[in-house]
Amino acid sequence: MCLCGVEGEVRVSGHDLRTVDVAAATGYSVQQVRNLERLGVIPPAVRSANNYRHYGPVHVQALRAYRALALAAGPVAARRLLAAIRSGTLADAAAAIGEVHTGLAHERAEALRAREALRAIRAELTSYESTSYGTATSTTYETAESGDDERDSMTITELAGALRVRPSTLRFWEQEGLVRPERVTSLRARRYGLPAIRAARIVAALRGAGYGVPAVREVMDSLGRLEGPGSATYLLDRRLHDIAGRTVALLRAGADLAAVIEAR
Template structure:
C-alpha cells in the first residue's frame, strides 16, 4: 500500500471552493499565497488538489476570525514550509493581544466604578461645572504641569477663554482628566490610556460607554472562542501533515 486514500483522492479547485462559498480563483490565490501547499498539475496543466488541501483551506478559514487575515496567513505559510515554531509564535502573540485587551477592558470597568456618578456628561461652555487648571489640579491632587502634559498628549482637551486665554475645563474635560488620573494610578502609560479616553469620547460619555463595554466584552469572548476553534483545526491539519503519505 504505497499511497493512502489522502494522496490518491484528487480534487478540483471547485471541490475546495464550493463548501465554503468561495470562488475557484480564491482557492488559486490562497495556494499562490502559501496558505495551501503547492498543488500538483495534470498533464494538461490543471491544478490537482487532495483532501490535505481541503483541510488546509478549512484550517485557514477557521483561523481567520480569531487571528485576522495577516496572522492567519502567516501561520499557514509557516506550517506549510515546516516551520511550526514560527506558527506557534504567531499564535502566542494573538493570545497575548487578547489577554492585553481583556486587561484593558477590566481597567476601564474598574475606572468607571471608581469614578462613580460624579463624572457627568459635557455641559455648555461657561456652565457652573466649568473650572480652571489650578482648581482641577487641586481636586485631583496633581500639579498643573501634569494636566498640561496630558493635554499635550491629547488626553484632555480644555477650551481657551477668548478674553483671558486661560484653560477652561468643562464637565467632559473633568471626566477625561479623572479617567486619566485613575488609569495613571493603576500604572498605565499615556499611550495606553489614549485609546481608552477615545472609547469614552466616542460613546458620548461614561453612561453610554456601558453598552459599548458590553459589546466589547462579547467580542472578546467571541475572539477567544474563535482562537480555540482555529487551534483545533490547526492541530488536525498538523496531524495530517505529519502522517506519512498524506503530503500531496
C-alpha cells in the first residue's frame, strides 16, 4: 500500500487501507469516514476476523467525489447521488450527474436573467434623473420616483400578471416588508406606484435567482440609500461567482465519479 502526495491529490495503491489511511488520503477525520460510510456515501468496508475495517481505492475516490459534490450541490444531494450511483444502473448514474449539471446551468441562467432585469431598472432610473433634473444629481432611489401618478400605477392583479407571479406572492412580499403598495378606496384595494412596481421587479428578479427572503430584504433596505439597485447587482455578481466555483467543483469530481461507477 502507498499513500503519497498532498491532500486532494493522494495516489492510493493496494486494497488494504485502514480508516486512518482513508482519512489521510481524503482530508476527513477518522470519525467522519465512519459516519459517511454509515450514511452510504461510500461502500461498506470489508470487516476482518478481528472486526477491523478494510478499505480500497474506491472508498477514497468516493469520498473525494463526495467532497466536490457537496460543494457543487450540497451535502444532502451529494449523499443521495452517490447512493444512487452505487445502487442504480449506468444510465441512472449518468442521469443523476446530468441533473446536477442541469441544475447549475439553470441557476446561472436565472441569475443572468435577474442581472439583466436590474440593469434595465438602473437604466430607467438614470433616464428618469436625466429628464427630471437636467444634470446628474445625488438622489435616492425613492426620491427619484416620487413624481409618479395614478396613470403609472397598477392593481395587484395587473402587477402579478406582469411579473408572472400569484397575487398571494405579492401579498407575502408585502407582509415581509419587501414591497410597499399604496392602499386606496374604502375596500383597501392595493395599488402600486412606480417605486413599488420597480421594487417588485427587483424582488422578483432576486427571488427568481434563488435568493431567500433575508437576503432580498437586505437589498431592498438598501434601495432607500444611495446605492439603490446597484447593491442587488453586486449580490447577483457574487452569486454568479459562486455558481462558477460550484461548477468547477463538479468537473473536479468527474474522474472520481467515473471510477466509482466503474467499480460497482
